[in-house]
Amino acid sequence: MLSRQKVLKFQKAETDQKDESELGPLARTIGVFLDLTEEEISALDALNRQKIHLAAQQDLYLEGDAIDRTYVLLHGWMCRHRTLEDGRRQIMSFVLPGDLLNHFGAYQPTTIHTVTALTDAVLASFSCHDIVSLSRAYPRLGAAFAWLGARKYSLLEEHVVRIGRRNAYERIAHMLLELLHCLNVVDDSCEDGYELPVTQEILGDALGLSLVHVNRTLRRLRKEGLIQMDSNRRIVILDMDALTEIAEFSPDYLQHRSIPILTEENLQKVG
Amino acid sequence: MLSRQKVLKFQKAETDQKDESELGPLARTIGVFLDLTEEEISALDALNRQKIHLAAQQDLYLEGDAIDRTYVLLHGWMCRHRTLEDGRRQIMSFVLPGDLLNHFGAYQPTTIHTVTALTDAVLASFSCHDIVSLSRAYPRLGAAFAWLGARKYSLLEEHVVRIGRRNAYERIAHMLLELLHCLNVVDDSCEDGYELPVTQEILGDALGLSLVHVNRTLRRLRKEGLIQMDSNRRIVILDMDALTEIAEFSPDYLQHRSIPILTEENLQKVG
DNA sequence: CGTAGAGTTGAGTGTATTCAACTCGGGTGG
DNA sequence: CCACCCGAGTTGAATACACTCAACTCTACG
Numbered sequence: 240m241l242s243r244q245k246v247l248k249f250q251k252a253e254t255d256q257k258d259e260s261e262l263g264p265l266a267r268t269i270g271v272f273l274d275l276t277e278e279e280i281s282a283l284d285a286l287n288r289q290k291i292h293l294a295a296q297q298d299l300y301l302e303g304d305a306i307d308r309t310y311v312l313l314h315g316w317m318c319r320h321r322t323l324e325d326g327r328r329q330i331m332s333f334v335l336p337g338d339l340l341n342h343f344g345a346y347q348p349t350t351i352h353t354v355t356a357l358t359d360a361v362l363a364s365f366s367c368h369d370i371v372s373l374s375r376a377y378p379r380l381g382a383a384f385a386w387l388g389a390r391k392y393s394l395l396e397e398h399v400v401r402i403g404r405r406n407a408y409e410r411i412a413h414m415l416l417e418l419l420h421c422l423n424v425v426d427d428s429c430e431d432g433y434e435l436p437v438t439q440e441i442l443g444d445a446l447g448l449s450l451v452h453v454n455r456t457l458r459r460l461r462k463e464g465l466i467q468m469d470s471n472r473r474i475v476i477l478d479m480d481a482l483t484e485i486a487e488f489s490p491d492y493l494q495h496r497s498i499p500i501l502t503e504e505n506l507q508k509v510g
Numbered sequence: 511m512l513s514r515q516k517v518l519k520f521q522k523a524e525t526d527q528k529d530e531s532e533l534g535p536l537a538r539t540i541g542v543f544l545d546l547t548e549e550e551i552s553a554l555d556a557l558n559r560q561k562i563h564l565a566a567q568q569d570l571y572l573e574g575d576a577i578d579r580t581y582v583l584l585h586g587w588m589c590r591h592r593t594l595e596d597g598r599r600q601i602m603s604f605v606l607p608g609d610l611l612n613h614f615g616a617y618q619p620t621t622i623h624t625v626t627a628l629t630d631a632v633l634a635s636f637s638c639h640d641i642v643s644l645s646r647a648y649p650r651l652g653a654a655f656a657w658l659g660a661r662k663y664s665l666l667e668e669h670v671v672r673i674g675r676r677n678a679y680e681r682i683a684h685m686l687l688e689l690l691h692c693l694n695v696v697d698d699s700c701e702d703g704y705e706l707p708v709t710q711e712i713l714g715d716a717l718g719l720s721l722v723h724v725n726r727t728l729r730r731l732r733k734e735g736l737i738q739m740d741s742n743r744r745i746v747i748l749d750m751d752a753l754t755e756i757a758e759f760s761p762d763y764l765q766h767r768s769i770p771i772l773t774e775e776n777l778q779k780v781g
Numbered sequence: 782c783g784t785a786g787a788g789t790t791g792a793g794t795g796t797a798t799t800c801a802a803c804t805c806g807g808g809t810g811g
Numbered sequence: 812c813c814a815c816c817c818g819a820g821t822t823g824a825a826t827a828c829a830c831t832c833a834a835c836t837c838t839a840c841g
Contacts, residue, residue: 392659
């Protein structure tokens with residue numbers, strides 16, 4: 240569903256400052272996996288939006304804030320996380336270009352986590368209520384938003400398994416593969432490397448590990464010829480098959496392949 | 511929002527075999543937190559449904575099944591879980607009466623986890639597509655389903671923090687409190703005990719711990735006078751304040767208090 | 782009375798943590 | 812220009828939390 244070409248188009252658009260004839264942020268995010276009609280594109284692009292620039296380390300919003308906006312990350316990396324009183328921190332997920340933030344905002348009185356930029360970042364923001372209205376007016380778009388929510392849930396469940404039942408070696412392998420698949424959506428010719436703009440401490444906070452243990456485990460993965468870490472934090476997967484085996488990674492949960500409700504047959508069922 | 515009285519009403523209805531003038535399963539689940547109109551109740555009750563009885567240990571569906579039904583648990587406990595090849599198992603969540611299962615079914619080609627009955631269980635099942643149709647016809651009901659999804663997401667995020675960054679002692683304390691709050695929805699006169707129909711091994715699988723370590727940690731909680739474990743697996747919280755402090759438990763994430771989109775003001779915003 | 786499942790406990794092991802020191806490179810200010 | 816500092820990465824050593832293996836108890840059940 241997600242074609243390599245479209246993803247590249249998305250990434251190109253991010254870096255351009257002028258959108259010109261390009262699609263708006265939401266149309267691009269949804270358009271990656273769904274062929275939108277002209278009317279749907281117009282409706283998405285007609286929403287009021289604001290552009291936001293954040294420097295690395297800046298917070299977009301804090302745990303407990305009452306936020307009535309939904310965001311689309313256009314450029315850069317962010318993370319969603321929560322910190323305990325004594326400083327222990329858990330990252331729920333990394334946020335990649337195209338991802339939505341505060342997706343469920345209309346349904347939650349306050350946020351329950353903090354969102355922070357890992358690199359300089361650019362976002363577009365929308366009113367949560369506008370998105371709900373739009374979802375009602377355009378059922379296919381509503382289904383697309385719901386699908387994005389279901390997909391996020393699925394990714395979070397996999398994160399639970401990763402943290403709860405895999406050891407450090409498997410956890411890191413699994414995370415690196417997930418990021419690869421999400422960045423370079425799975426097709427047969429996908430690339431095997433990407434920039435991971437994240438310190439080892441942050442990786443540890445995502446995986447429930449200490450910085451030191453992340454360091455040793457990454458070194459082990461390198462020593463065994465499974466990955467390579469260039470300068471500039473570029474990760475290259477050298478032995479995809481072995482890594483997939485170690486991590487017991489099966490990409491089904493990423494749901495990059497199909498959106499059941501958007502088939503002709505199912506759209507008819509729900510009227 | 512969730513009144514104690516209504517919860518008790520829900521539990522009463524579960525055990526009755528005949529519904530008589532009682533509400534149907536979905537109307538009861540949603541009615542716990544939203545005052546439904548007659549029309550909405552009729553619409554919910556008009557959906558085709560099937561009743562399902564499962565014995566303890568039986569699976570409702572397996573990871574990878576293509577399921578186009580959404581379920582409401584009426585009676586008993588279940589869990590959603592995934593198992594790695596070597597047998598390590600992670601429970602994503604316990605499922606309590608009133609909870610929905612395969613909530614996102616319309617948006618997912620196959621399930622990514624297995625659902626198993628922990629006790630004898632009774633469920634009602636509905637067509638996923640019927641629920642999507644209904645959500646379109648009745649926006650407040652659509653919002654209610656979306657809210658339930660957002661709430662599940664919130665609970666899962668807390669589970670990530672619990673597993674990723676709390677130690678065994680804090681993890682168990684936190685889980686016991688979450689279950690208490692979910693069962694006995696928070697009000698000032700809530701009870702302090704409940705039946706936990708779960709072996710220590712299952713608790714370990716939920717918390718990413720070994721059976722032996724769960725055992726020792728529970729014993730420590732007992733020895734310190736924080737909890738009591740009667741026969742019949744009844745848990746009594748003896749020192750709620752201390753336990754809340756240890757677990758750093760703050761019930762906001764449970765979202766038992768408010769449904770933003772369902773206020774008058776917000777319903778107007780979305781038309 | 783024997784068995785099976787759950788709980789309990791001890792002992793030894795191991796994975797991951799903490800504390801600490803050191804390297805390296807980039808940036809800043811004297 | 813160089814000294815200094817800081818953040819990130821690396822490594823060693825000691826510790827601790829949690830796991831595995833194993834044995835034993837207790838209760839329910841047939």
